[in-house]
Amino acid sequence: MAVLVVAAHDGKTVRSNVANAVTAASQMGPEVHVLVAGSNAGEAAKSAAAIQGVAKVLDAEDTAYANWLAEDVAPLVVKLAPNYSHIVMAADSVGKNIAPRVAALLDVAQVSEAIQVVSPDTFVRPIYAGNAMATVQTADKIKVVTVRPTNFKAAATGGSAPIEQIGGTGAGGLASYVGAELSKSERPELTSAKIVVSGGRGLASGENFKMLEALADKLGAGLGASRAAVDAGYVPNDYQVGQTGKVVAPDLYIAIGISGAIQHLAGMKDSKTIVAINKDEEAPIFQVADYGIVGDLFQIVPELTAAVEKK
Amino acid sequence: MKVLVAVKRVIDYNVKIRVKADNTGVETANVKMSMNPFDEIAVEEAIRMKEKGQATEIIAFSAGPAQCQETIRTALAMGADRGVLVQTDAELQPLAVAKLMKAVVDKEQPGLVIVGKQAIDDDSNQTGQMLAALLGWSQGTFANKLNVADGSAELKREVDGGLENIKIKLPAVITTDLRLNEPRYASLPNIMKAKKKPIEVLAPDTLGVDIAPRLKVLKVEEPPKRKSGIKVKTVAELVDKLKNEAGVI
Numbered sequence: 001m002a003v004l005v006v007a008a009h010d011g012k013t014v015r016s017n018v019a020n021a022v023t024a025a026s027q028m029g030p031e032v033h034v035l036v037a038g039s040n041a042g043e044a045a046k047s048a049a050a051i052q053g054v055a056k057v058l059d060a061e062d063t064a065y066a067n068w069l070a071e072d073v074a075p076l077v078v079k080l081a082p083n084y085s086h087i088v089m090a091a092d093s094v095g096k097n098i099a100p101r102v103a104a105l106l107d108v109a110q111v112s113e114a115i116q117v118v119s120p121d122t123f124v125r126p127i128y129a130g131n132a133m134a135t136v137q138t139a140d141k142i143k144v145v146t147v148r149p150t151n152f153k154a155a156a157t158g159g160s161a162p163i164e165q166i167g168g169t170g171a172g173g174l175a176s177y178v179g180a181e182l183s184k185s186e187r188p189e190l191t192s193a194k195i196v197v198s199g200g201r202g203l204a205s206g207e208n209f210k211m212l213e214a215l216a217d218k219l220g221a222g223l224g225a226s227r228a229a230v231d232a233g234y235v236p237n238d239y240q241v242g243q244t245g246k247v248v249a250p251d252l253y254i255a256i257g258i259s260g261a262i263q264h265l266a267g268m269k270d271s272k273t274i275v276a277i278n279k280d281e282e283a284p285i286f287q288v289a290d291y292g293i294v295g296d297l298f299q300i301v302p303e304l305t306a307a308v309e310k311k
Numbered sequence: 312m313k314v315l316v317a318v319k320r321v322i323d324y325n326v327k328i329r330v331k332a333d334n335t336g337v338e339t340a341n342v343k344m345s346m347n348p349f350d351e352i353a354v355e356e357a358i359r360m361k362e363k364g365q366a367t368e369i370i371a372f373s374a375g376p377a378q379c380q381e382t383i384r385t386a387l388a389m390g391a392d393r394g395v396l397v398q399t400d401a402e403l404q405p406l407a408v409a410k411l412m413k414a415v416v417d418k419e420q421p422g423l424v425i426v427g428k429q430a431i432d433d434d435s436n437q438t439g440q441m442l443a444a445l446l447g448w449s450q451g452t453f454a455n456k457l458n459v460a461d462g463s464a465e466l467k468r469e470v471d472g473g474l475e476n477i478k479i480k481l482p483a484v485i486t487t488d489l490r491l492n493e494p495r496y497a498s499l500p501n502i503m504k505a506k507k508k509p510i511e512v513l514a515p516d517t518l519g520v521d522i523a524p525r526l527k528v529l530k531v532e533e534p535p536k537r538k539s540g541i542k543v544k545t546v547a548e549l550v551d552k553l554k555n556e557a558g559v560i
């Protein structure tokens with residue numbers, strides 16, 4: 001039986017993490033299909049068809065799907081589910097919202113944030129902020145799984161899967177979309193950036209984050225933050241890295257004025273190389289850092305920005 | 312309207328987790344337990360609704376062993392009116408918790424249910440969405456701001472790109488995110504008063520809910536450890552290492 005990946009998209013392209021989800025899905029079953037539900041999502045469906053390893057794309061057109069309301073998208077997935085062994089979504093804010101609703105409607109468990117596919121029914125997932133790894137097995141006939149994108153390589157493009165148009169299931173009228181306040185940025189998206197520059201309470205103000213922006217721009221990096229920096233209003237909520245924010249695993253993570261609480265480490269300790277800049281030499285962040293530098297960030301960061309070459 | 316809030320008893324977020332030597336789980340004996348932090352936010356939101364005259368009664372729900380009474384007491388001390396404990400020593404997974412909550416919702420008929428977006432032990436982020444599905448209700452997940460009006464609620468949600476605004480029909484399930492509010496501490500007089508507030512104890516059987524786990528935990532292991540690194544003295548040394556040793560810039 002085939003595996004169905006439910007893709008989030010912006011109407012033009014599917015999110016980059018769909019390619020990671022396809023890789024995970026291909027380890028669960030012999031054939032991978034991708035569902036693109038939307039209103040005028042033809043272009044996004046084409047982008048899904050171009051992912052290698054995808055055998056078929058289902059393009060479900062319905063105005064009800066325009067804004068990804070779980071109440072309306074879940075019934076569509078539930079309708080398709082009997083044809084599939086697995087329903088897979090990336091563990092982002094869309095997948096986390098929709099997948100559990102699908103699972104409950106199917107009366108099956110959900111495996112959250114799988115980081116490894118051991119076999120089609122067995123998965124490894126982090127618990128306790130990544131301080132323990134649980135291997136779980138499910139006996140449910142249809143397996144609903146969210147996967148952590150950073151743990152699966154993105155499938156390449158160059159495929160040309162057929163696109164099948166399927167009908168929608170309509171709007172249930174339980175919820176409606178009003179609008180969004182999205183952070184605008186020219187910088188790479190946090191979860192897929194090769195380099196991430198992240199700031200914490202040590203920055204002391206939102207104004208001071210400009211210093212990190214300058215460093216990030218020079219490195220071509222995405223910008224992240226600790227919960228403390230978000231709570232203090234220095235940066236928007238979508239910057240938060242950690243157990244209850246975003247999980248990142250870039251080639252280089254630079255933690256600036258961040259102490260290294262376990263909740264923060266949960267979101268970045270799989271980074272290839274970690275740099276910590278902190279004035280407190282006892283800060284726990286140094287225990288995970290490959291390169292630490294003890295000192296005042298207000299002096300070190302401008303120096304570092306001047307010393308690196310522009311990408 | 313009545314508001315039902317979920318309060319889960321979890322290992323305190325400050326505790327350093329230790330995996331059991333036999334790899335069956337994590338060490339929970341003699342470990343400090345607390346209310347899941349997201350549930351403190353849920354309780355606080357319900358109390359604020361009551362203070363604004365939008366909620367008439369707040370019921371704190373928990374499922375798990377007898378000690379969950381302490382967690383419910385904490386909610387009562389914060390300002391909840393009464394508690395419901397579904398007592399069991401069996402392992403509870405999110406689908407089972409959602410079914411237990413549904414049974415209590417059917418009985419109590421609240422107009423709103425508020426749960427945490429995620430419990431910090433199992434990190435599932437499922438229970439609220441599952442409950443909404445089982446009830447056929449709308450779900451306002453990852454709430455950053457909640458405004459309840461007649462028959463509906465307006466909600467700001469924390470999403471990948473920032474914030475999203477939605478309007479949902481009531482009754483509904485809300486799941487809390489970190490910025491929804493700052494939970495209060497219980498005052499000493501309120502802690503005393505809470506001792507007199509009632510807690511109803513139910514059993515999964517009497518609610519007619521099958522709580523058998525669907526996921527089998529085969530093993531629980533320590534995560535791979537990172538090798539400890541080095542401290543560098545100067546920015547020049549750091550840049551050199553990043554270029555020539557790590558090869559990342």
Ligand SMILES: Cc1cc2nc3c(=O)[nH]c(=O)nc-3n(C[C@H](O)[C@H](O)[C@H](O)COP(=O)(O)OP(=O)(O)OC[C@H]3O[C@@H](n4cnc5c(N)ncnc54)[C@H](O)[C@@H]3O)c2cc1C
Nearest residue numbers: 200201202226227228242243244257258259263264279297
């Ligand atoms: C339920 C729950 C969920 C959570 N989820 C998350 C999460 O997802 N992500 C997350 O990050 N946190 C999370 N937290 C919070 C976490 O526990 C910490 O409180 C938070 O990570 C601390 O942020 P910080 O390191 O920026 O601040 P602090 O711990 O205050 O550290 C600031 C650091 O900056 C250093 N510093 C100060 N000034 C300077 C200077 N001039 N130069 C150099 N260094 C300086 C200090 O030495 C210190 O180490 C969560 C907590 C709870 C309870």
Ligand SMILES: Cc1cc2nc3c(=O)[nH]c(=O)nc-3n(C[C@H](O)[C@H](O)[C@H](O)COP(=O)(O)OP(=O)(O)OC[C@H]3O[C@@H](n4cnc5c(N)ncnc54)[C@H](O)[C@@H]3O)c2cc1C
Nearest residue numbers: 317318319373374403404426427429430433435436437438
């Ligand atoms: C290795 C391992 C060992 C385990 N050992 C045990 C064990 O010894 N004992 C045991 O009981 N469970 C055990 N569990 C089960 C685990 O705690 C359940 O999955 C959990 O009860 C479901 O919550 P969650 O954290 O997954 O839910 P989430 O969906 O992350 O929780 C979201 C919200 O739902 C509500 N909620 C969830 N559960 C409850 C609850 N029980 N009461 C009230 N509100 C709740 C809260 O508002 C919470 O904020 C174990 C799981 C694993 C993987």
